[in-house]
Amino acid sequence: MPSLLEITTHLFLQLAVILLTYRLFWPLLRRLGQVQVVAVMVAGFLLGPSVFGWAWPHAQQWLFPLELEVGGEPIMHPNLTAIYVVGQLGLILYMFLVGSSFKLDILGSHLRQAGATSAVGVVVPMVLGACVGWWMVGQGRYFTDKMTNWQGALFLAAAVAVTAFPILAWIVYDSGLLKTRLGTMSLACAAVDDACAWILLAVVVATAKDSMGGAFLAAGGGSAYVLFMTLIGRRLLARLTTWRPHSGDNERTGGLAVGPLVVVLVVVLLAASFTDFVGIHSVLGAFIAGLCMPRGALLEQIRERLDPLVAYLLLPAYFIYTGLNTQLSLVFDPAVLAVTALVLLVSFASKFGAVGLVARSQGMGWREAGAMGALANARGLMELVLLNIGLSAGLITAELYTILAIMTLVTTFVATPLQRMFERSAWKNGMVFGPNGEEPKETGTLFRPGGGPHRSGDPTQSATA
Structure with a gap:
């Protein structure tokens, strides 16, 4: 040792x-x-x-x-x-930063469209994913003996339906879409999709352990946590904005009071610990904690301090942990390769088609709807979290882990270029994606590691670090 x-x-x-x-x-x-x-x-x-x-x-x-x-x-x-x-710590701090940057006021003005798009955008992929998952259980090499047909169906439904909220937040900021209808609705849909995926995953894990009590604990504990944070936690945290530091309390932190910083970190860690305990994963606890934080100068300072540390030191460790569990050589088997192609097709087409069509029916133009369908395929981080839980719980085999990891990388890789292709087309045709169709403005901030201000002009030009 x-x-x-x-x-x-x-x-x-x-x-x-x-x-x-x-x-x-x-x-x-x-x-x-x-x-x-x-x-x-x-x-x-x-x-x-x-x-x-x-x-x-x-x-x-x-x-x-x-x-x-x-x-x-x-x-x-x-x-x-x-x-x-180290990766888990980076993950929860990242989700806190994303939640603390979410623009609730913009979501309220597009609540009906976001609700309809979210519903269809999660139901269609879940149904198609469930059909593939049910079939894959019968093949005998993708799920472990713990899994029945319906459990495999639920797991793959969650894997296909998920949209990586943190990755999407990164893309939305990088593309200058933060305060636009496209960016806001995309983030809202991703939040709903992830919540549904975690509920399905909690049911699968609990039933695989022959413990329905775990599913009830996840549902009840998660609901109680959300209610507490929105009804009570927000009011208590609002007092942070009135904090008056003692003399010398903030000298070492460049103007940031130590007391509020410690309180915020304790809240995030306790939230992550509690949601992990009840079975809905620490990332959702950290995100809700960020969502309930009072906006203002204090939160901006905290984000500025945490951003580089999380982006460049802690979060990359999570991706290397995932990469160490991925064995691409398994895909060279013709049968596994065929299943990989099937999963890729179902995952991409169901998300892009469902979200794009319903967004069009809610009043978006074809190009804006197509851009939203492209963004919905950014599965990235949340998919990898789901896979790691499935693997550590003994639900899936190395073959399925690798298949879904490849699907994650491919769909995330094509999301941004495809979205920018639609955006560039709209720009050249005089159509732009603002809150109500106007040009996106350079306002607000959203956590994006290594981010800089979006350049004005052509929205297809993004900031580089």
């Missing part, structure tokens, strides 16, 4: 390699119309066994060891555990 000094020394090296790999590939991916989070995702997959492990297996296994033998029995390597914990 490695010592604590050996574990920490190796972890520092791992994090440095992750950051260097991401930065090396970012210029290339930027030219392909991607946002930075895609570069972080790609770095995670490249450093895993499928690419780095194939090219230099001994170096990859030394740098990112997965197992360690203790008493003749394999256990998870302490460094893999450390990467997982």
Whole structure:
């Protein structure tokens, strides 16, 4: 067993390699119309066994060891555990920052359209995904013995229906769509889709463990948490804006009072811990906590302080953990390759078609509706969270994990270029995507690691870091 000094020394090296790999590939991916989070995702997959492990297996296994033998029995390597914990911390802080930047006032003006689009955008993918999942259980190599047909159907329904809210928030900011109807409705739909996916996942995990009590705990505990935060938590947190620091309290933080910062961090950590305990995952707890934070100068300062740390140090560890569990060699089997193509087709077509058509019926033009359908396919981070839960709970096999990881990367990769293609077409034809059809304005901020202000003019031009 490695010592604590050996574990920490190796972890520092791992994090440095992750950051260097991401930065090396970012210029290339930027030219392909991607946002930075895609570069972080790609770095995670490249450093895993499928690419780095194939090219230099001994170096990859030394740098990112997965197992360690203790008493003749394999256990998870302490460094893999450390990467997982660092990634989880980055994940909940990221979701808090996204929630704290959500524009509730804009959503209210488009609530009817967002509701209809969300409903159809989640139901159609769920139904088609459930059909594929039911069939895949019978194939015997994608789900474990714990799973029945209906449980497999629910799991794949969740996997196909999910839209990565944090990744979408990144894209919306990067494309200058923050205070537009397109950006707001896309984020609202993603929030609903993710909530439905987590409910389905909680049911699958609970029933796979023969414990319906777990499903009831997830539903009841999650509802109680949301009610408490919206009815009571918001009022208590509003007092942070009236905080008067003692003399010298904020000297070391550049004007940011230490007291409110500590309170905010404690709230986020407790929220993440509670929602993890009840079974709806820490990311939703952190997001709701951010949603309920009082807007103002204090929150802006906190975001400015946390943004670089989360973006460039903590969150990339989550992607490398996912990449280490992905084995692309499994896809070379003809049967698995065919299933991969089927899942990709169903996932992309159901989201793009359902969201695009219903958005058009709600008054959007074809180009704006097409852009919204493209954005809905950005599954990214939330899909990877769902996959990791399914794998750690013993619900899915390495084959299905790899299939869905590939689907995640491909659909997220095409989301931004396709959205910008529709946007560019609309711009050239004199159609722009504002709150009510007017040109997007450069106002407000939304957490986006490494973000800068969106350049005025052609909305297809995005900020670069």
